[in-house]
Amino acid sequence: MKATIYDVAREAGVSIATVSKVINAKGKISQERRREIFAIMERLQYQPSVIASALTGKHTYTLGLLIPDIANPFYGEVARAVEDRGHQLGYSVIICSTDNRDERIEQYISVLKQKRIDGIMIGTGMGNADTLRELGASMPVVAIGRELPDVPVHTVVADDWQGGRMAAEHLLQLGHRRVAVLSESMAVSSSRDRLKGFKERLEEDGVMLQENHVRPCKHRMEDGKREAARMLEGKEHPTAIFCCNDLLAVGALQAAKEAGIRIPAELSVVSFDNTILASVTDPPLTSISQPMEQLGAAAVDLLLGQLEQDAPSAAKRRIAMRTELIVRSSTASVKPAD
Amino acid sequence: MKATIYDVAREAGVSIATVSKVINAKGKISQERRREIFAIMERLQYQPSVIASALTGKHTYTLGLLIPDIANPFYGEVARAVEDRGHQLGYSVIICSTDNRDERIEQYISVLKQKRIDGIMIGTGMGNADTLRELGASMPVVAIGRELPDVPVHTVVADDWQGGRMAAEHLLQLGHRRVAVLSESMAVSSSRDRLKGFKERLEEDGVMLQENHVRPCKHRMEDGKREAARMLEGKEHPTAIFCCNDLLAVGALQAAKEAGIRIPAELSVVSFDNTILASVTDPPLTSISQPMEQLGAAAVDLLLGQLEQDAPSAAKRRIAMRTELIVRSSTASVKPAD
């Protein structure tokens, strides 16, 4: 039914080797033959099978992207950037939402290996360092948005530490001293770094973060809401919360609303990511912006760079991109009365 | 390096045919042999190559999902549902964001064909009906979220017409009679149906939609904002706007805010989709909810159903899922003074 390389070879009166060469622009083929063969491919609507070509050792032109959840706008935007850059360069991308669950991660990795994809971008929790080390040995890997512990891979992240510092600085300038944090899992480097930068900057001004004012959350909005609600109980609640991503910040906003706490009059909220969510909430969120398009594009470039060079053990690069403070309406000076 | 079927056959002292049979649970193999071979596969960490298996006529266990933009939360949520159902059943999904551009659509389809994926879900504009007809002939196709014109394929959509009616009914009950619509491209069935239902319901109460009060927009927030801004110029602006998706509604909200028009006091906004955006805007959006998880899951089931049956020309099914009105704070009774 579908035309194969044999069909075009027969039609052109040449061998399949010759056809293969014109497809791949290899070897020397006379101009005339080349043109003729192209014409025949066109006429037969011949499309080379990437399956067959992959089996003979070439690329599958498919990349994997492991993230916690494609429905989370942050990862949606990153995925879009990855997809676009990949598509530009001739690669498709398979999306793998892991919910940060080890078992899903292992399943996906196993499947992707069986499909012999050309490389994999990891932006999700990795429970098992062994799995990852093995993976790194069997195909190009790049970490995106977070470090991968104990494994040498290319890495592209936002400068989370700096971002945390900027958030703290902003709150300090507004006069806040009783502040809290809704963080993500401490198993994740980006989360640790944001907290670290935040804390360090506070301490430079002599402000200490109470231990029970740092709450690790899962990655869903509801988790942020619940933890924020608990934190806002009682009269002496914090005057400002730093949320490690927009989703958690949305949760915090909702918790505050339900508790009758006005934002920013009674509580300031600084977020992280600056996805579309930050611009549409009530009130719009002051947020530390991550360069999502650039993160995605750089990850693809790093990944494909590894494909081209033969030496797999080349030095691993780490790219940290600057973040930016976007001030909106969820932060304000602390009340004098407070 | 990596173990192949030959390695396990040699190790087990059998032929590769036998190993293949135990992998695929075909033919009759003695219990003992079977167990032994499984043990060897385990020991060698043997993973069958889906590339090789696909080349011999089996599935690639990969699906394509064509949507306008994965960074749009609506498609993000649908994609997540598609991914989950696919993953459950052993399939990966390749994401293709088309921006509704014909040229991107054609490119993606061509690539997906070359990769011999098992089926494709189309939730994006399709300029060229011929391309689509060809596609339908070469692999299973299902339309998701919109009809595909002139081509017999399984279809799973929300009941857009009914959703449009519900939006109209809600506004009528609130006393609105001077209403407007921010629609998507009229080339898209879902958009037409929403508008049709909306208009019909209005007319049942004797309310006519002015022609210049229906504005088709592209799929980006900015387009909604711009069109809404133009619509809100002048004193006699509509008292309510029906926005055909959450992104456009967010744009409308922003336009109103910039024009100093209070929502819902001076303008009601009803949205469509009920993504996460609807719950976080300022104010939160009254929205017609689409069952995104069910849409995604049903699309996968329909697609894989076609894979299993041999008769490709079986009657095409069309599933329309009910929508639901979610009332939040962007709608209110029209002002008596108005």
Add this chain to the structure above:
DNA sequence: CTGAAAGCGCTTACAG
């Protein structure tokens, strides 16, 4: 119950 052989659609030395 098991295996030899052909074939899927390509690519790649190698020979000419």
Add this chain to the structure above:
DNA sequence: CTGAAAGCGCTTACAG
């Protein structure tokens, strides 16, 4: 400049 042949890692009749 071009082609015959082996091989990629499987599956599937078919024969025994």
